[in-house]
Amino acid sequence: MTGHKAIExxxxxxxxxxxxxxxxxxxxxxxxxxPNGPSWLHDFVQGWFSNANTNEMIVYIIMALGLNVVVGxxxxxxxxxxxxxxxxxxxxxxxxxxxxxNFKINxxxxxxxxxxxxxxxxxxxxxxxxxxxxxxxxxxxxxPTLRLKSDYLALVTLGFGEIIPQVFINGQDINGFxxxxxxxxxxxxxxxxxxxxxxxxxxxxxxxxxxYAVICAGMVMVSLRxxxxxxxxxxxAIREDELAASMMGVPLMRTKLAAYAVGAFSGGLGGxxxxxxxxxxxxxxxxxxISILILAMVVLGGMGNVWGVMVGAIVLSWINGxxxxxxxxxxNGAFNTNIDFPSFNFLIFGSLLILMMMFRREGFIPEARVxxxxxxxxxxxxxxx
Amino acid sequence: MPADxxxxxxxxxPRAPRLDPKDLTYKISGGLILLGLAxxxxxxxxHDPAQFFTVAIDGLKNGALYALIALGYTMVYGIIQLxxxxxxxxxMLGTMMSAFIITTVFGQKAPxxxxxxxxxxxxxxxxxxxGGLNIGIERFAYRRLRRAPKLAPLIxxxxxxxxxxxxxxxxxxxxxxxxxxxxxxxxxxxxxxVIDVKTVIIFAVTIPMLLILTWLVTKTKQGRAMRATAQDxxxxxxxxxxxxxxxxxxxxxxxxxxxxxxxxxxxxxxxxAYNLGYQLGLIAFTSAVLGGIGxxxxxxxxxxxxxxxxxxxxxxxxxxxxxxxxxxxxxxxILLMVFRPAGLLGKNVTEKV
Numbered sequence: 162m163t164g165h166k167a168i169e170x171x172x173x174x175x176x177x178x179x180x181x182x183x184x185x186x187x188x189x190x191x192x193x194x195x196p197n198g199p200s201w202l203h204d205f206v207q208g209w210f211s212n213a214n215t216n217e218m219i220v221y222i223i224m225a226l227g228l229n230v231v232v233g234x235x236x237x238x239x240x241x242x243x244x245x246x247x248x249x250x251x252x253x254x255x256x257x258x259x260x261x262x263n264f265k266i267n268x269x270x271x272x273x274x275x276x277x278x279x280x281x282x283x284x285x286x287x288x289x290x291x292x293x294x295x296x297x298x299x300x301x302x303x304x305p306t307l308r309l310k311s312d313y314l315a316l317v318t319l320g321f322g323e324i325i326p327q328v329f330i331n332g333q334d335i336n337g338f339x340x341x342x343x344x345x346x347x348x349x350x351x352x353x354x355x356x357x358x359x360x361x362x363x364x365x366x367x368x369x370x371x372x373y374a375v376i377c378a379g380m381v382m383v384s385l386r387x388x389x390x391x392x393x394x395x396x397x398a399i400r401e402d403e404l405a406a407s408m409m410g411v412p413l414m415r416t417k418l419a420a421y422a423v424g425a426f427s428g429g430l431g432g433x434x435x436x437x438x439x440x441x442x443x444x445x446x447x448x449x450x451i452s453i454l455i456l457a458m459v460v461l462g463g464m465g466n467v468w469g470v471m472v473g474a475i476v477l478s479w480i481n482g483x484x485x486x487x488x489x490x491x492x493n494g495a496f497n498t499n500i501d502f503p504s505f506n507f508l509i510f511g512s513l514l515i516l517m518m519m520f521r522r523e524g525f526i527p528e529a530r531v532x533x534x535x536x537x538x539x540x541x542x543x544x545x546x
Numbered sequence: 547m548p549a550d551x552x553x554x555x556x557x558x559x560p561r562a563p564r565l566d567p568k569d570l571t572y573k574i575s576g577g578l579i580l581l582g583l584a585x586x587x588x589x590x591x592x593h594d595p596a597q598f599f600t601v602a603i604d605g606l607k608n609g610a611l612y613a614l615i616a617l618g619y620t621m622v623y624g625i626i627q628l629x630x631x632x633x634x635x636x637x638m639l640g641t642m643m644s645a646f647i648i649t650t651v652f653g654q655k656a657p658x659x660x661x662x663x664x665x666x667x668x669x670x671x672x673x674x675x676x677g678g679l680n681i682g683i684e685r686f687a688y689r690r691l692r693r694a695p696k697l698a699p700l701i702x703x704x705x706x707x708x709x710x711x712x713x714x715x716x717x718x719x720x721x722x723x724x725x726x727x728x729x730x731x732x733x734x735x736x737x738x739x740v741i742d743v744k745t746v747i748i749f750a751v752t753i754p755m756l757l758i759l760t761w762l763v764t765k766t767k768q769g770r771a772m773r774a775t776a777q778d779x780x781x782x783x784x785x786x787x788x789x790x791x792x793x794x795x796x797x798x799x800x801x802x803x804x805x806x807x808x809x810x811x812x813x814x815x816x817x818x819a820y821n822l823g824y825q826l827g828l829i830a831f832t833s834a835v836l837g838g839i840g841x842x843x844x845x846x847x848x849x850x851x852x853x854x855x856x857x858x859x860x861x862x863x864x865x866x867x868x869x870x871x872x873x874x875x876x877x878x879x880i881l882l883m884v885f886r887p888a889g890l891l892g893k894n895v896t897e898k899v
Binding site: 320464512519537 | 627687690691693694695696697698699700701702705706707708709710712715716824828831832835869870872873876877880884887
């Protein structure tokens, strides 16, 4: 056991170094190399790996890691994760803009000149507030339903993921109260104050990247630590056999609710980060396909494995956000065709999911235990079990 | 919430008559919700009875379509415990196939004898197409995952749903398309209650179909095989039932019903869209759960109820209105899961070791 521990500690240090190295490299790339480099480099990077897309990737990594706690660690299926993303985004909208114009509150906030009305709270506190608010919602939705079988739980989350965005879409007039500004959305969001020396407007993507990378690193660390701790082992026990776990004294409800709350918290973080990234919240962005996309990141990357989930999030958000379109433009340009590549998104995602489930159920970078479980009954097709 | 920590099977059958305070809260709050519902219906009925019945019948019309789609969900769930996410998209392809047959192939755009003929042909083609497609999907995507953990076939179903949506997207285009119907556009008016002839047609098609299905499941050998397979696959296999063929047959029947629903939706509502299956599929699935998933009569009851509630909510003067339609349906789903997870006609199942 101690040897095991030592290995884990060492890998802990290793990932921190690697993560920092990648983050620093990307910052240097976007901040100095690309603006000062040759124009072909500029075109290449902006075309294939644009700064905006990288930031969006981080949003997805944060949320996928959160969903990984629910789906990968605790084995609870969540088909409505987008609800937490939306709630987190709107918390940012309420606390970081002049939208709630009846108030004039400023708590270390940073309103743009001329937009002093409304509530303005500093970004870091909003992160906590949104995460906490989402966690409360996660518990509210989880508490009465977590005792259900997994299929039913999936349905409740699905319903929740449908209701919340509709509330925000229809929310410009709830008995005369404007909750969400409906389809127009809430914009602009206050600029983030970058360690006290710079206000990050919509175009400071490179500085925002630093902040988002810090949040992402925090999320990775929390995921890894939780996995090793008592709670993480309890989640795994529940995932593998709920009944056996409860017989061993694992408090089922509390443990599952904890998974739910952690997942929801990170959904809230993702919401705030995304809101500051695109400088607004727009209700129509939050739909079911996002829930599925994030779930696909977790499943294809490798359920339960933090690195796998990160890879899944990076690859899928890249395909979804920029890769496919750019690939299409390149192909169309090279062969003088006019194929609408983004319309193949459905086909690519669909076949990817089907083929992965057929040939590599455990994901790109699987967790060892998941691999065993996924292939448990492979060879006993004719046996009674 | 930590009260029932020690009893993982607290959803199991009720114990002795001793009143558990938690149980009591559940019962009281459930009763209050039902009371509120009854009050809302009463107020609306009193306010304008003619409007009430008009929108109720209109809602039941949609409900019949939901019931047909819900049957496909519930049969598949009953036999292999899979939430077949792709089923709604199958229905969507059914609408497109119908439009293709009636308007493109036969060129029928108005009610006429030839139009009815095209309708009949489209019925057969659409049912065969969706049924066959569903069998194919089962064969190639789900069959090899039958022993895998539940998450695997579920994800596959989502993948299949995406692929079908892709087909729909390229068949129909990214927007909504409007079609002319071959069904008559007349309406009856009985004491102010307006009934569309199309509603009558939907019921005239749906009810015989349900009767045939009931006969098929309860009276035929194939139906008995289906029930046996649903109960215990391994035992069924030992009794000489060809389990693979029985499951394929179930998928085929479910698909055919979705195809029929697709035809009627396309002819009655008159529009097709590639993402239609997603919306209606979720509603139909809610219907199946409402009635008690795995229960055929439950799916029909659930579909009609959901259609009714949706129609009432959308059409009544004291309702939330159409923009909340989806929320109302899913709120029902969530409340149901909290208060009666087994559905209206379903039985609670105790978890076995």
